[in-house]
Amino acid sequence: MKDEFDLIAKLLQKRPPVDKSVEVDVGDDAAVYRPGLGMSQVITCDTMVESVHFSEQTMAPEDIGWKGIASNVSDIVAMGGIPKHAVISLAAPEVWEEESLLRFYDGLGAGAKHFGVTILGGDTVRSMKGLVVTITLVGEVERDCSLRRSNARPGDIVFVTGPLGGSAAGLHLLLREDTSEWIVRYPSLVAFHQRPYPHIEAGRVLSTLGERVAANDVSDGLGREAREIAEASGVRLVIEPSLIPISPETVAYGAEIGVNPLQWAFDGGEDYQLVGTLPAQSWERLLHLAKEKEVSFTQIGWVEEGEVGVYCIDEGKRSLLSYKGYNHFA
Ligand SMILES: Nc1ncnc2c1ncn2[C@@H]1O[C@H](COP(=O)(O)OP(=O)(O)OP(=O)(O)O)[C@@H](O)[C@H]1O
Ligand SMILES: Cc1ncc(C[n+]2csc(CCOP(=O)(O)O)c2C)c(N)n1
Ligand SMILES: [Mg+2]
Ligand SMILES: [Mg+2]
Ligand SMILES: [Mg+2]
Known part of the structure; x- marks a missing residue:
């Protein structure tokens, strides 16, 4: 590369074409886009740092790019929204060559x-x-239809949208x-880590249901995300661990190395599925709509009144969840 500007020009050739909602594309001081009529805007940001979120051993450069987009899409999905436009800030050391x-x-x-996202700009340093x-x-999401963490109420069903851990x-x-x-024997586990697929349709089914739905994407582990819903809603979430979907390869790998895969599900994170709650009377309707859209919802528990927190149930006995999830500063 000749310089910063030459690099930017080359990077920009890699982005998908923009749609007609974009009034000013890359090439000016900032981009300008037109939001959809009657829609509320949703905005999120996530950072990935070398040696914290990835290393040479865990992710190829292409995987870092994919996962960067996917982890942001996941937060928009967790609000029930449709992802639209992104800006990319890139800070690269010399060893990262063109x-x-x-x-x-x-x-x-x-x-x-x-994921249907256009890249409207960024910064390179x-x-x-x-x-x-x-x-x-x-x-964007339809007005007043976003999926809030504070929406859980006693009597609701607790669900997840796919396998965890x-x-x-x-x-x-x-x-x-x-x-x-091991990569040869368990390719799906490598894919779960390097190429997450948040389900936009899962969030959309929930936000267009016309119901009170709480949701959180699983970036820091089921334990942490469920607790955030419990705390924001002032309720108790009860989870039955045997109902948590875990892929056969996750179970097999755990068995082979002597790790309980529930630990990965509760504490691991980066699965980018949703955990959420909705009124029990809407459950069958959700499953019906989900089938049409080819997304899956699995009940893993329910919401109760009582001390705020997440409880696990084992042979009828409740105990406070001991798993804490991923925490950058713990
Ligand atoms: N540095 C910051 N300044 C302002 N708000 C922040 C900052 N960091 C986090 N937040 C806000 O705090 C809330 C919780 O952030 P958090 O990053 O845990 O959520 P998340 O994006 O769903 O999780 P993850 O980052 O693990 O994907 C969000 O509403 C987020 O916007
Ligand atoms: C090399 C390497 N070591 C450890 C991890 C694990 N990890 C890092 S950040 C995070 C939570 C999600 O991030 P955030 O909360 O910032 O969205 C997890 C589970 C990894 N991915 N790569
Ligand atoms: Mg975040
Ligand atoms: Mg999130
Ligand atoms: Mg986090």
Whole structure:
């Protein structure tokens, strides 16, 4: 690369085309877009830091780009929204040469295309150590239809949208010294970690249901995300661990190395499924709509009155959840 501007020009060739809601595209001081009529705007940002969120051993440059988009899409999905436009802040050290940065943008562009996101700009600077990627994503949701963490009430059903713990199992496998032989045996675990697929339709089914729905995406582990719903709503969530969907390969890998896969589900994070609650009388209608949209919802528990928190139920006995989830500063 000749310089910063030459690099930006090359990176921009990797992004999907913009739609007609964009009034001013990349190339000016800021981008301008038109929000959908009658829609509320949703905005989120997430950062990925080398050695914290990924390393050379765990993710190829393309995977970092894909996962950066996916983790932001996941937060828009958790509000029931449609992801729309993103800006990308990139701080790259010298060791990240042009070829690797272009590969990072290949993954970013593929993710953006898959999730229907346009890239409207960003910022490119030098970092002294480690790659740092911050993505800001805007989306939209029908007015007053967003999925709030504070929406859970006693009597509701607690659900998740897909298997949990797979990403943490994949990370465990990728960090092994003898990783290559395990990758061949458990490819789906590597995919859970490197290529998460938040389900936009799952969030959309929930936000267009016309019901009171709470939701949170599982970035920090089921234990942490469920607790955030319990605390925001002032209720008790009761989870039956045997109902938590865990993929067969996650179970098999856990059994082989002597780890209870529930630990990955509760504490691992980065699964980017939803955990949420909704009134029990709407459950059958949700399942019917979900079938049409090819998304899955699994009941894992229910909401009760009582001391705020997350409880697990085992043979009829409730105990306070001991799993804490991922915490950057703990
Ligand atoms: N530095 C910050 N300044 C202002 N608000 C922040 C900051 N960091 C987090 N928040 C806000 O705090 C809330 C919780 O943030 P958190 O990052 O835990 O949520 P999340 O994005 O769902 O989780 P994750 O980052 O694990 O995906 C969000 O509403 C977020 O916007
Ligand atoms: C090399 C390496 N070591 C550890 C982890 C695990 N990890 C890092 S951040 C995070 C929570 C989600 O991030 P955030 O809360 O910032 O959205 C998790 C589970 C990883 N992915 N790669
Ligand atoms: Mg966040
Ligand atoms: Mg979130
Ligand atoms: Mg987090």
